[in-house]
Amino acid sequence: MSDASQQLDRADSRVRHDEGIAGALRALIDRVRSGDLGMLPVIVGLIVISVVFSTLNPVFLAPNNLVNLLFDAAAIGLISLGVVCVLLLGEIDLSIGSMSGLSSALVGVLWVNSGVPMIVAVFGAVLAGALVGLLYGFLRNKFEMPSFVATLAGLLALLGMQLYLLGSTGSINLPYTSALVKFGQILIMPDWVSYLAAILPGVLMVFFGLKTMARRREANLSSAGRSVLFAKAGLLTAGLLFCVYYLNLGRGLPWMFGVFTLFVIALDYALRRTKWGRSMFAVGGNAEAARRSGISVQKIRLSAFALCSSLAALGGVFAASRLASASQQAGTGDVNLNAIAAAVIGGTSLFGGRGSAWSALLGVIVIQAISNGLTLLNLSSSLRYMITGAVLAIAVIVDSLARRSRARHGRA
């Protein structure tokens, strides 16, 4: 049974099979060299950012500053998660900022001004997002309207609606004692919950990893080997434990970021392990091939746009709870570009068919670290915009170069 040559997927002698930890490392290096960068840009980016900003201002790496950073990252991160969905199809949504602003205005008007229960107001805002997304999908499907034009029109229209809603007052303050504002400003996981959250992923990884391995062995397929699994899980757990320990030196891990992470995990599962997710990648890779396989390309598009705008709306609610207000400035400025840049920096391709939900989380930490560091240096927003713009440009260049390299190495 364990004889490698007998296994179904090990019959071809031309293929090098990487066994064990050394093999896994070698495969990783091969992938990176052929342009499959994975998490590499994020890690390099974070190291550079940490070194630069902590030498300029040591407060940058202080635990409480990092806690604030995570608080700030959750809203943009959720918006960026939606962007991943549309980018996977090779589409774009430029109205996410306006959508998040409109959604915060909706919550303010419905909840604070009209007295609708808070939960209902939040649901209403997310529903409004879903409807806007469906409209974009409809325009794309029926009129073949390029999504960047449709959503550019949406950017202005939604901003107009936001201003209209807030018109008389200009901004609405959310009550400080409410659960929503507490969630966005002070709710922190108890230490034991945060440590549990750090250990759980590794444990689950080993549990499901061993289960899959057993099934593969039963089916006469090769598997990566226990040493690799344990090494990966060990590294992950050690890393997470260190992060949580460090954050707990300050205030601790924000619930807001925890909830955002749960959304990332849910979308990651949906993209990698369900038929819907497979169809998303197929439509992004080759829409005509997907159609001929019997996939309803139109429905997939509708779902992606609806999900994107809904997540943008929820991100708007998070942002409002963070600022304890719904204002005319919400969702304007660099929100759009930050969310798109986060997805691209995290490794989701602008050209469609490549990416993952985790790219939103990793990318948003990079983007938020830059923004946080620049704020600590007391730089005006003019400089911050310029630097964020440059970072987005670099991320897109890296994406394009990696794509070209992958094409040369015979990888999609």
Next chain:
Amino acid sequence: MNKGDLILKLRGVSKQFGAVTALQDIELDVHAGEVVALVGDNGAGKSTLIKVLAGVHQPTAGTIEWCGQPVSLDSPGTALELGIATVFQDLALCENLDVVSNLFLGHEIDPWALDEVQMEVRAWTLLQELAARIPSVREPIASLSGGQRQTVAIARSLLLDPKIIMLDEPTAALGVAQTAEVLNLIERVRDRGHGVILISHNMEDVRAVADRIVVLRLGQNNGVFTNETSHQELVAAITGAAENSVSKRMARKQEEASA
């Protein structure tokens, strides 16, 4: 479904692209356990006809009967559900997905928790049946050669156990051994009682496996032949004249040989 039963019946099928009539009044019958070859020159409408049957294009006129029932093939999904599987000339594979994902695209096992192990096992079994040489089913299609992609496309058409398989130039990109494998496969599929529609420019392949040879010319039927028909007759039907560039070339060669 017994051998010889009529599965697919086309009457008066036409397809227009704007001012261009790609197909006009096409008649075609496909029976269970029969290989029908569709031959014709470039632009004769073979691929268009295949795409109409695959639900990719909708005909502008005419009727399509499936097992005696009139059907409308309004989407590729409908055609697949009825049991019409197609290997397109451009293969229609997603380069960013691996072999397993491509084979099962649109028909994944367990839609809410994809069963990767079972899909991978079936992928290997299917590819071994085709004597395919695919190094790894977990590599993206982009890393495969033309012939390997062709095999993946053929394997995918067999996955759903269809009643009719349509192959558009299936051997164009294949090596000697694999061409023979595909021809064997076509016969195996036929012997299982399925209908096969084969498009090929290679008359040798066509004669080797076809029970009937349907000739299209300029978007119209131009006769039905058997594999006993002489090469000249077939070429004449395809080009539309006994006096054509192929026969002229043959005559010239013969003259040169005798001179």
